[in-house]
Amino acid sequence: MTGVLPCQTIESLIARGAATATTPIAPDQVQPASLDLRLGRRAWRVRASFLAGAEHSVARRLEDLAMHEIDLGPGAVLEKGCVYLAEIEERLDLPGEISGVANAKSSTGRLDLLTRAVTDGGTEFDRIAAGYRGPLYAEICPRSFSVLVRPGQRLNQIRFRRGQAVLTDAELAALHDSARLVAGGPAVIDGGLGFSVDLRRGAGERVGWRAKPHTGLIDLDRLDHYDPAEFWEPLAARDGRLILDPGAFYILVSREAVHIPPDFAAEMAPYLAMVGEFRVHYAGFFDPGFGHAGAGGTGARGVLEVRCHEAPFVLEHGQTVGRLVYERMAERPERLYGAGIASNYQGQGLKLSKHFRAA
Incomplete structure (x- = not known):
């Protein structure tokens, strides 16, 4: 198939x-x-x-x-x-x-x-x-x-x-009607399922992290080991706005919680230059069962790996920054993301990599 x-x-x-x-x-x-x-x-x-x-x-x-x-x-x-x-x-x-x-x-x-x-x-x-x-x-x-x-x-x-089994926008809209692909924001469907950035929380509450420019070495075998404060600067909410610095790297989170039903997979599409002077992701696979209630999730935020390019750029709360392209599985997987396979990011919110201790 x-x-x-x-x-x-x-x-x-x-x-x-x-x-x-x-x-x-x-x-x-x-x-x-x-x-x-x-x-x-x-x-x-x-x-x-x-x-x-x-x-x-x-x-x-x-x-x-x-x-x-x-x-x-x-x-x-x-x-x-x-x-x-x-x-x-x-x-x-x-x-x-x-x-x-x-x-x-x-x-x-x-x-x-x-x-x-x-x-x-x-x-x-x-x-x-x-x-x-x-x-x-x-x-x-x-x-x-x-x-x-x-x-x-x-x-x-x-x-x-x-072959290729990418869902058309009409098919994606029908899937959202039956399986509710997104919560916490509207289903913006145009060449995939759009998602936006969350920059508005309680006063002083963290909305993201910015990588520090001069840090120590990270041993990729050491999990839950490093103090985030040694590598990251926390970013607090300020009027739902964040100015991205050229060359800086940020960890942010989507406003919407997304859901990948068991018979589908998704990939974060490449960013469009017209959206702004930044790249929105490096890792883009979303497995069947991500955010799925039957696999231990109730919707999961998408963590955004953001790097600003040529010029400072003002990012606003709720601004669309990317889209998920859904495609059909050839058949339903026997194992789903999060369902007994030690998935690290089921039900996630704003979260650094597994190498860092919880902050």
Whole structure:
């Protein structure tokens, strides 16, 4: 069937050799609608971000662009502001009708850790052509914090598709009528489900966080460990308005609580330049069951990873900052987000990555 492949189909693909690795793929890498990818042992500091380009391999491009090779085995520091390329442990041999799209995992995006998948012959980041056979690589660019990484860590994930099953606006409106996709604001449907930013709370109440410019190192294996005050500046509500500083990184939250029914998946669409001089997200997958009552949620806010670009920009409470594009699952997943699979962000509000202690 057409649509996003669920966990049970991903497991079947793995059993048939469509995804392999030297170290066997662990059962918990398979999420309701995606496969977590693991860092391999080798990485390279590169002069610049790059794509392999049609008819070229990543290995060949590395001959020209690599500055030095890094062994991740004992742990390696990836420095803020530098660009790296790392091997992914998993390798693909996809059937001809199956394509893939990759994205950073939620905790990766909330660290402002730009992570994108690169393939041999690739002309776009995070896009895996139907029938692709070959290795995977992760481009990693720490933007706010230097990080300590090791083999086996999971920074990004891949979602597999058979054809395209994106809902039209009419279909999305009908789904909202039957399943109530959004609460806490109107259902703004135009090329997907629009969502806005929440900047109006009680006097002095926190509405977000801004990354501090000079901080220590974050070890990605340390969970619930770091004091937020060492890395983040809390932002209080002031008249429902926030001026974004160029180059700064913010964690904000959507005004609306969103819901992904079990037979659907969603992806946060790329921001539109006409909305303003900022990027609204780095991690964009929303799994079946996110915010779903039957999976332990009652609607969940979307955490917004915001980076301001060229000029200061005034962000207003309730301003539309992005949209969710819904698509059908090829079939209902046997496991849903939050339903007994230790999902970190079910029922979330404003929340930093899992590396930080609750504030």
